[in-house]
Amino acid sequence: MREIQFDEIVEAVKNLVIYSSTNLPKDAYDALKDAYKNEKSPVSKEVLAQLIKNADIAKDEQRPLCQDTGLAVFFIKVGEDVKVVGGTLRDAINKGTELGYKEGYLRASTCTPFSRENLKDTVGYNLPAIIHFDLVEGDRIDIEYAAKGGGSENVSRAKVFPPAAGKEGIIEYVKEVISDAGPNPCPPLTVGIGIGGTFEKAAISSKHALFRDIGSTNEDAEMAQLEQTIKDELNKLGIGAMGMGGTQTVLAVHIEANPCHIASLPVSVNVQCHSSRHAHITI
C-alpha cells in the first residue's frame, strides 16, 4: 500500500487551481488561434483577437483569465493500493481548493441556492468543491480539474429521449440548445454531450467530456463521426464569437457514450465557454 501525505495533495491541488486560473491550456489557446484564422466576420474576428491577447496578458502578468473563476470541479481516480495519511482525500481536495482560490486572488462564487449568501465565511472560500470520485487499479491518484464558469453552465440541459429519437433526435436537440443559448455562454464553445447511461450518468459524462483536449479525436469511430457532424451543424448557426455573428461558434464537440436502458436514450449537453480552464495531474 502506497502512502501519500495529506499536505502533498493539498499543495498539488492549490497549485493546480492557481495555475489554471491564469494559464489557458495549449489546446484551448491553439483552438482560438485557429478560429481567428478561419473567422469570416470582422466583428467576431476582433473579439477573437481580444481573447488571444487576454490569454497572453493573463499568463504574462498572472491575472485571472476571467473574473468568473468558477466552481472548482474535480474528477478523481483513486488507486486501490493508495492510502492518504493525515486526513481524508476529500478534505485535502477541499483545502487545496480553498487555499488556491484565496492565495490566487480568485473570486469566491459559491452561495446558497435561495438566500444567495456567499459561503466564503461559513463553509469556506469557494467551497465545497464539486468532486466526482472513481476507484481504479493501481497506487496513484489521478486528478482532473476544471474551473467551471456560470454563464455556460446556465444554458446546459438534459433530456431523456425515447430510443427512436436516435442520432437525428440528438443532433436536433443539441442545435436547439446552442441556438437558444446564442451569445450568453461566451462562444466559441466546447460542447460536451453525454449519451446513454441513466439521467445522472449522462449529465456527469457530458461534464467529463469537456475535460478532453480540444482537437483530440474520439476513440470510437462512430462517435468521432457524430462529433464532426454536430460541430458542422452548430457552426452553420451563425452565432460567432460572443454571439456577434460569425462562422466560428464551436471549437469542438466531445461525446461520451454509455450503454443505457432498453427503454431510454438519455442525453445531456454541457456547455463550456471559450475560457476552457482544465488541467490534469497524477500523484
Add this chain to the structure above:
Amino acid sequence: MSKTYYLTTPLSDADVKGLVAGDIVFLSGILYTARDAAHKRLVELIQNKKELPFDLKGSVIYFVGPTPPKPGDPIGSAGPTTSYRMDSYSPILLKHGLKGMIGKGKRSQEVKDACKKYCAVYFGATGGAGALLGKKIISSTVIAYPELGPEAVRKIEVKDFPVTVINDTQGNDLYIQGRAQYEQK
C-alpha cells in the same frame, strides 16, 4: 459598415443617438458596477423615492463582479457578466436617466424598447476577457453595499474601455442581425 467612436461619460442623448448596433466604442471616464443583487436594491430605492448612491443621469452601469485585486492593483480581472439577470431592473433605471449598460448576452424586449424610448444603448464587452478589461480600469472605489463582496457597487474610472453596440436607440440588435448575416439554413 461599423464605425469607431471615442466617448467620455457621462453620456448625453447626442452621444448615444448616432450609435448603431455593430459600432465599436472606446469609453473613458466613470462607470458604476452593479450585478443583480445591487440592481434589486437600486430599484427599491427608486420605488421608495430615496436617494441613490450615484447620479443616474447620463451614467453607464457595468455588469461585473471582479476578482479581488492583488496588492497594488486597483481591481482584479473584470469582464462582463450575463446581462439577462438585470432585465427586470434595467427599464426603471433607464427611465431615470441611465444612458448605457455594459454586459454580455441577450436582453429582453422590454429592455430593448426602453433603450428606444429613453434614448440609451446596451453595449457588449468581450466575456472572458477579464484580464484585458481589468487593465483598462484605472481606479476603483466601493461606494455602496460592501457586504455584497464582488457584487458591491463600485465607482470605477476607465480609459479606452472597448465595447460594441448591441442594442441601439433605433431598435437594432447585433445578436439578431449579426447572426442572420452568417447563418446557413
